[in-house]
Structure formats: C-alpha cells, structure tokens
Amino acid sequence: VQLQESGPGLVKPSETLSLTCHVSGASITSWYWTWIRQPPGKGLEWIGYIYYRGSVKYNPSLKSRVTMSVDTSKSQFSLKLSSVTAADTAVYYCAREIEEGILTGYSNWLDPWGQGTLVTVSS
Amino acid sequence: QSVLTQPPSASGTPGQRVTISCSGSSSNIGSNTVNWYQQFPGMAPKLLIYSNDQRPSGVPDRFSGSKSGTSASLAISGLQSEDEADYYCAAWDDSLNALFGGGTKLTVL
Numbered sequence: 180v181q182l183q184e185s186g187p188g189l190v191k192p193s194e195t196l197s198l199t200c201h202v203s204g205a206s207i208t209s210w211y212w213t214w215i216r217q218p219p220g221k222g223l224e225w226i227g228y229i230y231y232r233g234s235v236k237y238n239p240s241l242k243s244r245v246t247m248s249v250d251t252s253k254s255q256f257s258l259k260l261s262s263v264t265a266a267d268t269a270v271y272y273c274a275r276e277i278e279e280g281i282l283t284g285y286s287n288w289l290d291p292w293g294q295g296t297l298v299t300v301s302s
Numbered sequence: 303q304s305v306l307t308q309p310p311s312a313s314g315t316p317g318q319r320v321t322i323s324c325s326g327s328s329s330n331i332g333s334n335t336v337n338w339y340q341q342f343p344g345m346a347p348k349l350l351i352y353s354n355d356q357r358p359s360g361v362p363d364r365f366s367g368s369k370s371g372t373s374a375s376l377a378i379s380g381l382q383s384e385d386e387a388d389y390y391c392a393a394w395d396d397s398l399n400a401l402f403g404g405g406t407k408l409t410v411l
Contacts, residue, residue, distance in 0.1 A: 215400075223402040236398055285335070288337040
C-alpha cells in the first residue's frame with residue numbers, strides 16, 4: 180500500500196489550501212483515510228478522517244475550515260483548508276486508518292503514511 | 303499543549319534499555335489502545351507499535367509497548383545508534399478524535 184500527497188507548496192494567506200492523496204495497492208472503499216500535519220520543528224496534529232461513503236470526522240480545532248472528500252474513480256482523497264494563515268504552514272501527511280474490533284473502546288492506528296508534502300503559507 | 307504527555311527528550315548509551323512514557327486520561331488511553339510511531343528527520347512517521355503492545359512485521363523485537371491505566375510506555379532494549387529518532391504516542395479518544403503526544407527526541411550517546 181502506498182500513499183502519495185500532491186498539491187501546491189505555497190499558498191497565500193486567507194486562501195484555501197488544497198491537497199490530494201493518491202492511494203495505490205489498496206481499495207479506497209475499504210478503509211478510513213486520514214490527514215495529519217506537522218509544523219516545522221513541532222509535533223503531529225490530526226486533521227481528520229474520511230470514509231468513501233462521505234462519513235467524516237474533523238479535529239474540533241480545525242472543523243470550521245476543513246473539508247475532506249473522496250474520489251473513488253481516481254483512488255484518491257482530498258483535503259481543503261480555508262482561510263489559511265502562517266500557522267497552517269506544515270508538512271501535511273495522508274495515512275490509512277486501520278480499526279480493530281475489540282470488546283470495549285477503540286483500537287485504531289495509522290499505517291502506512293505518505294511521504295508528506297510541505298505547504299508554506301506566505302504572501 | 304498535547305493531550306497526551308510525553309517527555310521531550312530521552313537518552314541512553316548503546317546496549318542500554320530506554321523507556322519513553324505517555325500519559326493520558328480515562329477518555330483516551332484509559333479506554334482505548336495506544337500506538338507508537340518512529341520518525342527520522344525529514345521522513346514520515348512509521349508505525350512502531352499498535353494495539354498497546356503489537357509490533358508490525360519488520361519491527362525488531364527490541365521495541366516493546368505496554369499500557370497500564372491511563373499511561374503507556376515504549377521500551378527499547380539493546381539500544382542502537384540507528385534508534386536515534388523522534389517517538390510519538392497516539393490514541394483515539396472516546397469521541398473518535400485521534401490524539402498525539404508531543405513527541406520524545408531520543409538521543410543515543
């Protein structure tokens with residue numbers, strides 16, 4: 180299974196960041212797909228996930244600006260983040276989310292990850 | 303400020319055993335499983351441990367994970383220079399939000 184992010188590396192403040200993740204080696208209809216970002220020199224931040232039927236879950240701190248979608252015909256899913264500022268400068272990763280059924284609680288993990296793409300927000 | 307708390311740094315000498323802790327709460331680690339990721343500079347994170355203590359194929363058995371209550375630990379035995387990397391714990395909360403620890407930078411002295 181391989182994931183590959185693509186999209187502009189530079190976005191102007193107040194505009195919309197748009198990224199796509201192409202999936203190969205796995206059916207995009209069989210898993211949940213996730214976006215994560217990492218500001219330079221900082222830790223990982225979960226952005227959200229999408230299922231091919233349109234079910235989504237977004238990080239509450241980003242929810243008002245995030246939109247995710249899936250294109251099954253192209254085996255890819257996308258991220259849009261609106262009204263970006265310099266604080267949105269980060270390496271953006273896509274990943275597959277795997278869920279294991281357990282008696283109580285949730286057992287989820289992310290594997291594999293794409294190589295990541297740096298998006299800089301600057302005028 | 304991350305919801306899951308990790309020490310910012312850890313260190314050890316070759317051959318030593320090192321542990322990295324990850325502290326959460328009843329609504330995340332306390333009720334759901336924990337994962338660990340390894341990240342080298344300029345590279346994407348890689349799954350190291352899933353479901354608290356399971357190793358994906360290809361991960362050396364020097365790496366082990368455990369969980370007790372609202373905390374989890376990653377242990378690396380027989381420390382090697384190539385283990386020098388950043389390590390992140392992760393768990394989902396009861397609302398199905400994914401949470402990451404702030405990361406621990408491991409230095410092999």
